[in-house]
Amino acid sequence: MYELGVVYRSIARADGQVADKLGEYGSATVHEAMGRTGLMKPYMRPVYPRAQASGTAVTVLLQPGDNWMMHVVAEQIRPGDIVVAAVTADCTDGYFGDLLATSFQARGAKALIIDGGVRDVRVLEQMRFPVWSKAISAKGTIKATLGSVNIPVVCAGALVNPGDVVVADDDGVVIVPAATAAQTLDKAAAREANEVQKRAKLASGVLGLDMYQMREPLQRAGLRYID
Amino acid sequence: MYELGVVYRSIARADGQVADKLGEYGSATVHEAMGRTGLMKPYMRPVYPRAQASGTAVTVLLQPGDNWMMHVVAEQIRPGDIVVAAVTADCTDGYFGDLLATSFQARGAKALIIDGGVRDVRVLEQMRFPVWSKAISAKGTIKATLGSVNIPVVCAGALVNPGDVVVADDDGVVIVPAATAAQTLDKAAAREANEVQKRAKLASGVLGLDMYQMREPLQRAGLRYID
Amino acid sequence: MYELGVVYRSIARADGQVADKLGEYGSATVHEAMGRTGLMKPYMRPVYPRAQASGTAVTVLLQPGDNWMMHVVAEQIRPGDIVVAAVTADCTDGYFGDLLATSFQARGAKALIIDGGVRDVRVLEQMRFPVWSKAISAKGTIKATLGSVNIPVVCAGALVNPGDVVVADDDGVVIVPAATAAQTLDKAAAREANEVQKRAKLASGVLGLDMYQMREPLQRAGLRYID
Amino acid sequence: MYELGVVYRSIARADGQVADKLGEYGSATVHEAMGRTGLMKPYMRPVYPRAQASGTAVTVLLQPGDNWMMHVVAEQIRPGDIVVAAVTADCTDGYFGDLLATSFQARGAKALIIDGGVRDVRVLEQMRFPVWSKAISAKGTIKATLGSVNIPVVCAGALVNPGDVVVADDDGVVIVPAATAAQTLDKAAAREANEVQKRAKLASGVLGLDMYQMREPLQRAGLRYID
Amino acid sequence: MYELGVVYRSIARADGQVADKLGEYGSATVHEAMGRTGLMKPYMRPVYPRAQASGTAVTVLLQPGDNWMMHVVAEQIRPGDIVVAAVTADCTDGYFGDLLATSFQARGAKALIIDGGVRDVRVLEQMRFPVWSKAISAKGTIKATLGSVNIPVVCAGALVNPGDVVVADDDGVVIVPAATAAQTLDKAAAREANEVQKRAKLASGVLGLDMYQMREPLQRAGLRYID
């Protein structure tokens, strides 16, 4: 499935401003705007609370217990990028720590998304370099086998193409294809505008049953009330 | 097992003051006072640290990936209630977010306990609307299939009848049947009073071995000390 | 595998100052200094954020759902010790709460590492008594069956001999055999000194590819760059 | 939640013939006939392939790592019963082996459903005594703490009242309340009759799309075909 | 990420004879021939022992707890196809049973690969219709929400394009892109030819250490022998 041992240097990144704005709407709204697709598995969690990031994906494929390609992907980072790291097999080793975070941050990376483990999380929080990962583990890795950089990867159940928009926060990680990022932004904006009004109504005590006119379809579906 | 498509409007709630006081003792003490039963599975975790809540249960049965009945249960909430949501199959989707939280809070709900996923956790913390859940996920849900409201449900391994007392904190979620809530409160109070003294003794360096007079039964059970 | 019903009172503890210094380097550095061995499974997590501890191991073997031996081990604690609790079968019950923490702390224990559950985590944080555990659960335990104290135990996948050094923080829990603690400290110090320089270089934008001279071995392994 | 230390000797069992017939339809059909409720979690698996059983539930509540009550429940078994064992906390210990199976079989039990572990599975298969369990484990248990017999229990996520019908096979374990067993049998029979015709049509190449007249609702929902 | 509500009728299938031959080599050999990529997660297991299948992928994207699209994909099956079903969220419901199996088999499908649950496994074995799934569950599903047919899907961690070759057996499920299927077949054949000789040597007592000439590199890596 994967092309191994290759680094693509030229990738078509989504518009950075679109990525920034999608981040403001958050993963839940963006995920809805995409028709409820594009979400990574919920086991992907931020390594410190209230982390938030959005940017353009630079992808890397790692081998289990081997972080050699993390150094290769570092060179391909441009300011505004988020590194998305997939692994060819399940492995919770700590592929990434404070040294690589220093390097990634120096290159302009905004975050790391990794379907594996990371370490030095106390320092990562101090550096404000956010990471979403499957695990936290002090276990180090070797540098022996090639993977690839900037190929399409499957990370935590989501397909990520280099250049796609990544939106990550407390609720999870969503991938927006570069080609539909602008259109998704419009939908997210419309959705959000709509929600402001709804929130005010609900806060005043109006029920969703009435606001969304659900009483009639619920009755039609057979819902019975018993006193 | 479950009666589907039905909403019970009249339920016998446990005494709200008893629920409040049980909350002050916390889930660990209440669980002990019940003979070590009534606890939900430990995978139920608060979505933000140090959340605490107690109240009377309003129950809702959801279908996987479908939050239609959350709007139906909102109407049945009275001040002091905690919504307990069970799902007919394992599913980590985000059934609940900031809009429903706004509605629940406006109706007087004190918390949500859900054997599924929730989203917008950053906003939930800002609103101080505590939720105990199995997962956090940006994944939205549909509104297509009926469940029920205020029927007995099994939530995270515990049987919950509408009106039961719910005690939730960092240590987990305990369900106290309405019929035995007052009696459980007495036992919890006795237990707690007892613990204050014990804590002081242990802090002064007295060993549990001596305080609980365990040396003799341990010896009888065959414990050997080797220098 | 285990000798049951026995308490060893005389154990050879590693040097407490070495344990303190190893703690300053942290679990990730110490784990590397040991050739990437000695780490417990990554499911072992601190019950409150940013907990850190190092000390000498006092071990206890528990039976599932039974914390009787926790009172027995309390008597064997000396200032600077960390209690390491293994269980003969997987069980998430809450074997340890604020009373035992009070007792352990009064005896001079610095932390608890337990391959099971704990409770009263809010109070544990207030007491600043750190615990690394597999689970948090309000579920209490009985006192009916003997285990042992200060025998070698397997805890979360790691072999722990009484007297070994325990280093625990956000990244995990590492066990350093008493016999090699001093030597491991030297290696950790060398490693850390080395990292300060590396960090500065990486922060200035130098790539790991160049700093570690990886370009040539990567090319030899067949890595291809495509524009 | 649970009443501890009590054995109910008189329970109202569902009709044994109804239980037998429900078993012939199998868990999937019965589960559908109940409106898709009553199913235990799918981690409950038969300990040998192609096991099948149905009968009336005799319930037992066990404490973790303790099988004392298994001997108490043995006395309450009548021919045609299936023992349903719940545990107050997650535990994979082997609570049941060839000796208890011999005893249960001698009393007329048809099967065991246990939300825990069992052992001697080779002998269980030779005896043709089917068990559905969460785990297989050689780990033995103690006899120290009381549970209860013939109280309502939550087993693998399903509420089981003594006397309910249990239907278990390769597809899982379904609980049918005694009160609705006859009615569920009628629905299952109707469903099955209906399926015979459908199967023949589908085998002849007719599509479900046409047989269930789905083309029009799919089109209305917006399904588009692209060549 | 996913285009919803769409059915692609024209897909470019890999050569059926190549698919057949790849199946003869088995998933482990094919996976190696692809540079150790393309394997689904190991939680995908056959529902009956010793199942084997290979064919060309017809893909379907399902919504959690909803098998409506299974009827839509049935129409797109051609003899020699294997249906690969992904779900937009984790869900163990039984999306597929004997009726759909009858329909799929009548259309010429050779197997089903599904990142969810199935039921009627006894009948599936009798029909010799093999299925690889994440779970077995009697839990039925609804028909309410659109997914898609013959779009690229991520199934159990692997990217599957319609027309790709699927190789499935006891060891797992491997996806071979249509474009590289012939080339992968050559590599698998070469590998297999090579293994026949190796097997004979090893059976005669020759060590891999000598056959693969590992002694020298092991020594260079620092391996020490101690008597």
Added chain:
Amino acid sequence: MYELGVVYRSIARADGQVADKLGEYGSATVHEAMGRTGLMKPYMRPVYPRAQASGTAVTVLLQPGDNWMMHVVAEQIRPGDIVVAAVTADCTDGYFGDLLATSFQARGAKALIIDGGVRDVRVLEQMRFPVWSKAISAKGTIKATLGSVNIPVVCAGALVNPGDVVVADDDGVVIVPAATAAQTLDKAAAREANEVQKRAKLASGVLGLDMYQMREPLQRAGLRYID
């Protein structure tokens, strides 16, 4: 914790006849004879049904995704040995397949116990070479990093010293230290002799309540019968 890069050639094996006889009693009886210790985690399962083996342990420590040391351990196998393979981190890769099985079998190995994955399970069954593993996976491994052979290892939660007795069957894997193997055999024999009588009594309808004289202690513990 682990000494890396070393192969111990001289190990003290337990008596092979004792190992054979312990195997006849099975893992459950042996585990009981050891005071209910020495059992590996229940996730260790035979790769084909009804596998049974006992022998003397030859240990190997592997690195994640790397099976280089499997070739090194092959040379240390003597007839009657069972290879016990631990991994320094959780990894489900397939470290072992038909070629290595051929080699191990040629050297006289009776089985493999591995806290990781294996492949070619169809062939393993045909060869009657039993394996107990954590996973089955077609995923291959590399040969890049040293582990060790015949050092003490922790495998699936159990400490295994080279030369210990391994007893494995459907119920799990038990490790008996070489030093206490003969004594454990005596206890297992006594236990088994005892069980034959018990089984006959229970088969005749005598209750465990009476046979074990449990009625009085149950009453003392407070058990109440309600009609």
